[in-house]
Amino acid sequence: MCLSTPKDNSAAIAREAEAKRQARIAAGTEAINKQFSVFDDSYYDQLQQSALDFYNPDLTRQAEDTREMLTKNLARSGNLSGSVGATTISDFEEELARQKALVGDKARNYAQGARAKVEQNRNALLNQLAATADPAAAAQAAASQAQTLSAPPEFSPLADVFGKFANLSAQQVAGARQGYDNIASRNLGIQPRVAADSSRIVA
Amino acid sequence: MCNPALVAAGLMAGSAYMSNRANQKVADAREDAVRGETSRQDAYQRDAIARFGDTQNMFTRGEQDSLQQRTTDERSRDLIGNVQKDTLAPSAIPLPGSAPTVVRSNLEQSIGDATKSGEDFAGRLAAFGAFDEGQFSNNRNLNRSAQDLNRLASFSAGSNRILPLELAAANQKGSRDRQLADIFGAGGQVAGAAAATGVGSTWPYTTPRTDSAGRILGPV
Numbered sequence: 500m501c502l503s504t505p506k507d508n509s510a511a512i513a514r515e516a517e518a519k520r521q522a523r524i525a526a527g528t529e530a531i532n533k534q535f536s537v538f539d540d541s542y543y544d545q546l547q548q549s550a551l552d553f554y555n556p557d558l559t560r561q562a563e564d565t566r567e568m569l570t571k572n573l574a575r576s577g578n579l580s581g582s583v584g585a586t587t588i589s590d591f592e593e594e595l596a597r598q599k600a601l602v603g604d605k606a607r608n609y610a611q612g613a614r615a616k617v618e619q620n621r622n623a624l625l626n627q628l629a630a631t632a633d634p635a636a637a638a639q640a641a642a643s644q645a646q647t648l649s650a651p652p653e654f655s656p657l658a659d660v661f662g663k664f665a666n667l668s669a670q671q672v673a674g675a676r677q678g679y680d681n682i683a684s685r686n687l688g689i690q691p692r693v694a695a696d697s698s699r700i701v702a
Numbered sequence: 703m704c705n706p707a708l709v710a711a712g713l714m715a716g717s718a719y720m721s722n723r724a725n726q727k728v729a730d731a732r733e734d735a736v737r738g739e740t741s742r743q744d745a746y747q748r749d750a751i752a753r754f755g756d757t758q759n760m761f762t763r764g765e766q767d768s769l770q771q772r773t774t775d776e777r778s779r780d781l782i783g784n785v786q787k788d789t790l791a792p793s794a795i796p797l798p799g800s801a802p803t804v805v806r807s808n809l810e811q812s813i814g815d816a817t818k819s820g821e822d823f824a825g826r827l828a829a830f831g832a833f834d835e836g837q838f839s840n841n842r843n844l845n846r847s848a849q850d851l852n853r854l855a856s857f858s859a860g861s862n863r864i865l866p867l868e869l870a871a872a873n874q875k876g877s878r879d880r881q882l883a884d885i886f887g888a889g890g891q892v893a894g895a896a897a898a899t900g901v902g903s904t905w906p907y908t909t910p911r912t913d914s915a916g917r918i919l920g921p922v
Binding site: 507509510511513514517520521524528547551555559566570574579580581582584585586588589590591592593595596597599600601602603604606607608611614615618622625629 | 781783785790796805813823835868874
């Protein structure tokens with residue numbers, strides 16, 4: 500008929516396409532969030548515990564070795580029952596307590612670093628999803644990223660943290676008593692023994 | 703026979719009516735399109751404002767103090783807990799049997815002090831690290847909020863891009879009425895032209911005949 504006019508559906512098609520794009524992004528975001536939901540507080544708690552389980556036994560082993568050596572050295576030099584022995588042991592135990600705190604800090608920071616990495620990966624995936632609006636690809640990438648992030652953590656071994664105590668030998672204590680400025684005099688405050696009737700140093 | 707002037711007037715009126723109806727349909731369709739888009743944009747805006755409001759609320763003094771306190775408490779619990787783990791019993795130090803009681807009690811006191819000192823150190827270290835941890839938490843929340851707002855902005859822009867197409871489609875509304883208006887208008891012009899040339903001027907009225915002086919001579 501002469502009065503019929505051509506129908507242009509381009510606006511409706513474009514509106515439908517946009518609605519689908521938005522739905523795809525919403526679905527993809529949900530898929531990524533679901534995939535990353537394994538990285539909850541309990542996951543990071545476990546990671547932190549793994550770091551503690553790795554570092555604490557190492558620290559304990561070093562502490563036991565150093566304590567044993569320190570005790571033997573103090574006993575050999577006859578200082579174990581004296582104030583020097585008490586101070587040395589106290590200093591060592593204090594250092595051990597500090598090292599334990601540092602290990603706790605290290606483990607907490609390790610878990611915190613993992614949180615940052617996971618968040619970074621989640622962001623990257625969401626950005627890719629926004630660009631592609633392809634939830635299937637986003638979910639696949641999220642699964643792959645989640646698997647990579649779940650890989651066993653790598654910890655670097657603990658350094659020798661009680662070196663200064665290991666060097667505290669009886670000779671150094673004796674040297675400090677003779678007036679030498681050494682690790683025993685600096686760390687333990689061992690003063691030279693001076694004879695009562697003169698300024699002569701008594702070994 | 704029809705009077706062309708009347709026909710022209712009728713057709714022109716019809717044309718005006720149809721044209722007006724077509725224009726109204728266009729106006730209605732455009733208004734619908736704009737209203738629809740405004741409504742969608744309002745929804746995006748509401749979501750964005752709500753999301754932003756949530757984020758903003760995280761940065762009130764109270765929330766930040768609470769976050770800082772919570773983080774400090776958690777870190778302190780973890781660090782001090784690790785200090786207290788496997789604490790040395792004073793009896794583990796192999797003092798000679800001859801060691802006086804005062805030596806033993808001094809040693810016990812020293813080890814207790816050492817642990818306390820380590821706990822204090824752990825508490826200070828925890829408070830120190832808690833700031834960074836709190837900031838990380840803030841950054842993560844800001845980042846997630848930004849992701850949500852970016853998504854809403856993308857939805858908003860995507861939707862808004864369709865509006866010109868919808869307005870163009872709205873401009874096509876009432877085209878049939880417009881065609882009728884054109885046809886009526888063309889017919890009216892033809893009828894008007896006919897009326898101007900005197901076609902069919904005898905009906906329904908008669909034109910009196912006049913003489914050369916303009917006097918009416920009588921009905922035809």
